[in-house]
Amino acid sequence: MCKFHVLIIVLWSVFFTACAAKVSTTSEPPVPALIAAPEQSMRASLSPTKTSAKAMTIADVLELSKVRSARLTRDGQSLVYLKSQLDWRGNRWVNQVWRYQEATGKSRQLTFGRNSVSNLVLSPDDQQIAFFTRRDKDKSRQLYVMHLDGGEAYPLSKLEVSPNNLTWSPDGQHLYFTAQPSLSKEQQKARKNKAIIKAFEDPNDKYALWRISLASGKVEQLTQANRSIVYYQLANDSQTVLLSKAPGKLLDQRHQAELWLLNLADKSERRLTYNHYFERNGRLSADGKLVIYTATVNDQQEQYHNSKLFVLDVEQQTTRLLSQNFIGEIEDIEWAATANHVLFVANIGVSSHLHQVNMSTNEITQLTFGDWTIDDWFYQPSLDRHIIEKRSATEPGDFWQLASREHSFADVQPSVKLKRLTGHYQNIAQQFLLPEQKKISWSSHDGQSIEGLLTFPLNYRAGNAFPLVVQTHGGPRSSDQFGLWSTSDYLPVLAAHGYGILMVNHRGSTGYGDEFLRDMVGGYFRNAHLDVLSGVDFLIEEGLAAPEKLVKMGWSAGGHMTNKMITFTDRFKVASSGAGAVDWLSMYGETDAAYMRTWWFGGKPWEQNAPIATYRQNSVVNELWKVKTPTLIFVGEKDVRVPSTQSKLLFRGLRDNGVDTELYIAKGEPHGFRKPKNRLFKINKELEWFDRYIFNKTYSHEPIPKRH
Structure with a gap:
């Protein structure tokens, strides 16, 4: 029977765990070619050597910490950065400030607590750092400053607005940030009394540029609310600001942004x-x-x-x-x-x-x-x-x-x-059994060279064709790149379960020239899906992939591709579709990112002589009757990029046509899911389905770790 479940699920960016290590030096020699030919050694045995390392669990992948936002002091002796840690009890990832010192070759943590730190910046004299966080008594996120050597951070001021995009002025006198413009007394009163209904895509919903004086604590709004600040950069003289200004803060409105110069002396602006x-x-x-x-x-x-x-x-x-x-x-x-x-x-x-x-x-x-x-x-x-x-x-x-x-x-x-x-990660290969990952290339149906990444199952031995999970990236104007560490891909876990994973940079991907990228202009599914299938065929011909044990999965544009694949072929025995579209017409009216779709389909669907036929030709909603592949479906309740309507259409179409399917709608989650417990559930559910249809066995869900 087909089941419908509404549960909380999660997906978010890449996160990594810490391993202590010594400082070392390595060299990277030039490589002569961009795209390597398929390696003959792919058939060679990848059998493991004796080691105390263990296969990675789902929790191991989720708990890998992520380092980011590096800032080097001007003498080169210290590096400050953010490092994440998974808080299972709080069901979130928390960023804290760390400092690496050249003199000792070691890193140490500077901030602590259960609240995350963001927007880390260094003062021009390298003596202080500033960041946004929320401490116990704060009603909202505030601006904090602390000494580079550590100690207690102190709030610079009580801000009434929620700040973003922090910058320390070159002269050291101000900290700049963006936030929503201040409200009039009438607006504040109406909001407090809940006497207003906010307009959909409110034209007044914008970001302004602000600054705060380190000497006096005075907070000042520098730009008006007629346009929204997308980003800014302070000039070296601390008197001029480069601004990117858009009609509003919505993603689509950024494409109408223009550059301006702001003179701080008289607040004049020049386009x-x-x-x-x-x-x-x-x-x-x-x-x-x-x-x-x-x-x-x-x-x-x-x-x-x-x-x-x-x-x-x-x-x-x-x-x-x-x-x-x-x-x-x-x-x-x-x-x-x-x-x-x-x-x-x-x-x-x-x-x-x-x-x-x-x-x-x-x-x-x-x-x-x-x-x-x-x-x-x-x-x-x-x-x-x-x-x-x-x-x-x-x-x-x-x-x-x-x-x-x-x-x-x-x-x-x-x-x-x-x-x-x-x-932090220098010894990870000694701690965990890591699968082999190789760059491969092959010819698509029309002779076009296509590149991808192949991750082998753990303990792979030559001559044994393996079950193949085919993952396609989001975007689609993006590309899959070296690495095993995305929590949405969880490659080490799939490899430990005996799966090989193919990631395909099909036409429409970035980094291969304009003609390759623009293959989707005027029609989304021209060659992209055929490029993916040609990669599957290549691995089958090489004796690497088992043709009767194919899995398809992907998120966002990877979900679009999954939905196309299950209507185009029944070769995949099981699939998982995350936040994928099935009807481009309704999708255009719902998404916050309609801009690219205008180019894919040749115009807007409601303009005169609209290319309705192209929208329909590339939509799969009318082809769901062809599907035979059991398909899991995931989406966020508050996803504005690919709204849940698309996943509901897919679910009901498959259910009514007798296809085994389940839909999970993540309560409160956006397009990029944020809660690690929900991410754990999603991976467990996918492994359950994959093992059922590929190995005909029951999978036991990995529990939420008891550690906090």
Whole structure:
């Protein structure tokens, strides 16, 4: 019988656990090719050696801590950062401040308690740190300051607004943040008396720029409520602010944002751009004459391309594309200490690495290489030093430093050495049995080269075809990259249960050039699903995957793909669809991210001569009668990205057609679920279904750990 359950489930970002370690140094040599050919050694035995390590449980994966938000002091002797810890009793992950010191080579925790810390910043003199948190007597999140050496943090002021995006001014006199504008007395009274019904997508719901004086504690709103501040950057003179301003704070409205300059002396503003696309990551040059930014347009300002690097002349208000022929997706940018150069991290295929571009020649040089990816990056220009969080199949993510280069920016391939700083995860391979992960590539149905990551089952032996879980990433303008540590993918747990996992960077993914990305423009399901199936066929032909033991799963765009697959083929014996769409027409009207869908389907569904046929052709709601695959369905109750309506349509369609299905709606959860206990439930439920249909056995749910 088909069952319908409404329970709380969870999914959230990647989290990691701490392991003590010594400081070591390693080098990463350049690699010659972007996409490697399928390795002949894939059939080789991956049998384990004798070890005291154990297979990872679900709790082990969830409890792996995440380090982030690194800030290096100007003398290079200390690194402060945030590290998460799972609080099972509170059913949440909590961030605390840690400090690494070069002199000792060790890290120590600076903040404690049950409330999370966010927006960590260093003072210009490196003597203090500031952050947002909520202590016992606070009614809402507040701004706290503490000494770098530790001690008790103190609140700077009692803020009436909920702050975000903290920055310490270069002159050390103010702390800046964004928050909703202050309310009038009439508005405050109406809200207190609950005498108002808030409008849907309230046009007055915006963010303003604020600052607080460290000397007096005075809090001041700097911008008005006519537009919403998406992000800002303070100039070195502490008198000018680069602003990105949008009509509102909704995700779709960011694409209408433009760049402005705010003069703090007289509060005057000057508009810099009129280009009708979103300028991300804006950075003012030291002299204030140039702004670099990224945008998902080409040199003709045509939309829906890999993110590219632009430079804006402030006085002339002209822009120039710096990354014309670069195939990657540029993710983060900074001005280099060396004149006329820009540094950036870019996703190319299954990795993200550091690059630099010469603005005079537009020549781009890759600085880091290897089968790993950069998760977090901080650049200290005074030392010309980089701090990166490095993630791989054996590295959940510690902080590493790029050692001083002996080569100049003119070198084509500088020899870059990495030095480990933090050692939270240095011994993880000795603590746990980790599966092998390899980059592979194959030809799709039309000859297009497709790349993916294959994770082998634990204790894999050559000649034994394994059950294959096919996971497809969200986005879809994203890509799967090296690493085993996502709580939504839980690769080590699947591998320990005997599954291999294929992750496919199908057409529509980033980091493979514009033509590859734009395959979805004008029609979502052109080649993407065929690319995924071609990867399955490739592994079957190689004798690696068992054709009668195939599983499909994914979240968000991965859920869209799962829904397509179960209507397109009955080759998958079981599936799990997370927050996936089945009807693009209703989805367009419900989602907070309709922007990309306009490009996928060629226009808005309610405009004159709307491309309704394209919306319907790419929707699977009318093909649910074809489905034979038992399918689990998960979604968040408060998901505004892919609202629960889509999952209800899928569930009722499958149930009415006699397909074994269950729907779980996560109470109070958004698109990215936040509660670890619910995440534990979701993984347990998926393993239960997979084992039932693949191995014909009963799975025992892993309990909530009793540790707190």
